[in-house]
Amino acid sequence: MLWSLSLCKLSFVFLMMSSLTSLFFGMYFLTTNMVIFIEWELFQLNSSNVVMTFLFDWMSLMFMSFVMYISGLVIYYSNEYMSGDMLINRFIILVLMFVLSMMFLIISPNLISILLGWDGLGLVSYCLVIYYQNVKSYSAGMLTALSNRIGDVALLMAIAWMLNFGSWNYIYYLDFAKSTMEGMFIGILVVLAAMTKSAQIPFSSWLPAAMAAPTPVSALVHSSTLVTAGVYLLIRFNNLIVDEGVGQFLLLISGLTMFMAGLGANFEFDLKKIIALSTLSQLGLMMSILSMGFPKLAFFHLLTHALFKALLFMCAGAVIHNMKNSQDIRFMGNLCSQMPLTTICFNVSNLALCGMPFLAGFYSKDLILEVVTMSYLNILSFFLYFFSTGLTVCYSLRLVYYSMTGEFNSTSFHPLNDEGWVMLKGMMGLMFMAVIGGCMLSWMLFTSPEMICLPLPLKMLALLVSVIGALVGYELSKFSLSYELKSFTHYMKISFFGSMWFMPFISTYGLNKSPLVLGGFMLKSIDQGWSEEFGGQMIYKEATTQSQMVQWWQNNSLKVHLLLFTLWVIILVSFIL
Structure with a gap:
């Protein structure tokens, strides 16, 4: 236990110092406007150099700083949250491996x-999702791993296509690749990879399932590491996806996901x-x-979102x-009088999520x-943007009303307090950044002040949808009991909207038996059937026949055969005549 505590503290100090640097x-x-590009030759094999390359620019350094800051505070917070775990050092090492992969x-x-x-x-997230070992965690871990494998395959195919350019350092080829067919294919594959990692439709079902992981892992995964990897990759590959139809397709899919x-x-x-x-x-x-x-805007929101999430x-x-x-919010209520400091942090982060000014x-x-x-x-994308903003405020306020205000809905002898000082310190460190992080980043990223002039109704539209x-x-929060009763009268609609448009069912039960049966049928009829009949077996039979001939x-002797053939022709002609 002592060693695990020292590992927590050591990791926290190291990550904080690295973050500041x-x-x-x-x-x-x-x-x-400086960029450092490092090439480190690992080894040489038959005059081929195997080189590891690193790119240090303002974007990678800023993102690394935020990832290390958040992961440092999450590890500090885990010191108390996971104190009941006998193997907490294993947990800390897994989290550090996760951060290293992100780096x-x-x-x-x-x-x-x-x-x-x-x-x-992908691999470490699987280990962390199944950390609490039960059937639900195993299922969630498998769904997470298999969904992400689709993206891994797309990335491998993109690597194969990059061979057409002679190197895998994509950073050199982005402007040139934009006008080529290979560039378009690579753009499509990278978008597919990013859609799986960032859980866009139809790969969304793994993200809520990954909640089976311990909460500190969720804080890390959902803020700055796993799910943001796809967004970060597309920020780097942005040139390839903007001008083509890929960008329009991604706009529709991401709007629907939102x-x-x-x-x-x-x-x-x-x-x-x-x-x-x-x-x-x-x-x-x-x-x-x-x-x-x-x-740049996407990167800005990526960093601010990481802090408050x-x-x-x-x-x-x-x-x-x-x-x-x-975890059921219906059993909570009136937490603001029981856990005031936690409630303050919760409300600050919720208001930051809603876009509360400043x-x-x-x-x-x-x-x-x-x-x-x-x-x-177009009007559809415009509607999706603003309606989704209104929905964000709606579920955030509903969550606050259910859990923070009203009557306490759990048992009367329930012990609630704010005494977890280690956890509170970790939360305070992030609350400080959730308050000042936005303006700090705004000043740093957009150095020249720019004014966006819009008509008054459009300028106030974001505020209006937030208030609504x-x-x-x-x-929604007021009629919790009657809401439950009403949901029975509109059961199919409620279950459709409340279960992410049946996506988790399609991703699990839908892919359970029918594709396996179809795969078996295709194996027998195509792989071992017609493709053998017209492919390998037919080539073998034809080659054997020709070889025997x-x-x-x-x-x-060719001469004897020619003589016999000539005689045969003469006899045939004489019979005809």
């Missing part, structure tokens, strides 16, 4: 080393799943603004910890919505 270098690189992905300008980090994230997740969260009662669906909604927002050609999960973890592992989320979300308003955009969303969230000719 990375932040200072990132600010310096941003102001001087590989961030600083790689090379598709091979990106695959190293990409697969590392809408679907926001709608689903309003019907959910599991605390962690509500926050997971809000992550999915924000990922849809990042992907959609990215597909419109604003990578990690805090939101850590507050949820503290509540679940105190509620003795109950908190972290406001600077990025408001800017994104104003840029969307200025852009040439808040009112609807309040109404050639052998027969070789074993006999």
